[in-house]
Amino acid sequence: MAKDKSPEAEPKRRRLPSAERRQEFILKAIDFFAEEGFESSTRGLAKKLGVTQPLLYRYFPSKEDLISEVYDAVYVKRWQPEWGDLLADRSRPLSDRLNEFYNVYTDVIFNREWMRIFLFSGLKGVDINRRYLRLVRSRILEPIVAEARHEAGLPPAEATDAQVEFVWTMHGGIFYYGVRKLIYESNVSDDQDTVIATAIEALLAVLPGKLANDT
Incomplete structure (x- = not known):
C-alpha cells in the first residue's frame, strides 16, 4: 500500500x-x-x-x-560581571575571595567544549585563546595583584609583567588541573576545592613579599 x-x-x-x-x-x-x-x-x-x-x-x-x-x-558571555565585584570586595580576606572566585570560575571553564575550543584555537593559530588570555590578565590577574598590594598595606601601583607572570603560575596550575581531568582524562584528585585552595595558599604565602621587594 x-x-x-x-x-x-x-x-x-x-x-x-x-x-x-x-x-x-x-x-x-x-x-x-x-x-x-x-x-x-x-x-x-x-x-x-x-x-x-x-x-x-x-x-x-x-x-x-x-x-x-x-x-x-563561549568566553565573553560566560564571564559573570559579579566576579569582578567579588575579587574587589575588600570587606573579606583575599584568600576567601580567591577561593570563592576560582570555585565559581571553574564551574564555567571546566567543561569539554570550553577546553577543547581553547586548545584547538591555540594549536591552529586562531585568535580565540590570545584574546581570552588578554581578558584573563585584565580581569583576573592584574586585579589579584592590586588586591594583594592593598592587603599587604602597599600603595597602589600598576602590575608589572613579572608580577602578573607570578600569578599566572597559580592560575595556570588550576587551569591545567582541568585540562588533565577533562581532556587527558588523567587520574586526578577528586577534591577540586582542596586543589584550588592549595594553589591559592601557595601564591599568597609568597606574593606579598615579592610585591614589597618590587616596590
Whole structure:
C-alpha cells in the first residue's frame, strides 16, 4: 500500500526567525569546533551544520566572523560581571575571595567544549585563546595583584609583567588541573576545592613579599 505523501502527512520544518537561526548556527558551530577543530572549510562546516554554504554566508560573511561569534558565546558571555565585584570586595580576606572566585570560575571553564575550543584555537593559530588570555590578565590577574598590594598595606601601583607572570603560575596550575581531568582524562584528585585552595595558599604565602621587594 502506497504511503500517503500529502502535505498533511509530512510536517514542514518550522521556519526560524533570522535571530533564532543565527543563534542555532552559533550553537552548532560551538559543537563542531569543539569536536573537529578549526581546519574545516566553510563548505565542510556548512555541510556539518546541515545548511548550504550561501545560506551560512548570509549570516556570517566569513569563517572568521563565525569564529568571533563562537568566542563571544563561549568566553565573553560566560564571564559573570559579579566576579569582578567579588575579587574587589575588600570587606573579606583575599584568600576567601580567591577561593570563592576560582570555585565559581571553574564551574564555567571546566567543561569539554570550553577546553577543547581553547586548545584547538591555540594549536591552529586562531585568535580565540590570545584574546581570552588578554581578558584573563585584565580581569583576573592584574586585579589579584592590586588586591594583594592593598592587603599587604602597599600603595597602589600598576602590575608589572613579572608580577602578573607570578600569578599566572597559580592560575595556570588550576587551569591545567582541568585540562588533565577533562581532556587527558588523567587520574586526578577528586577534591577540586582542596586543589584550588592549595594553589591559592601557595601564591599568597609568597606574593606579598615579592610585591614589597618590587616596590
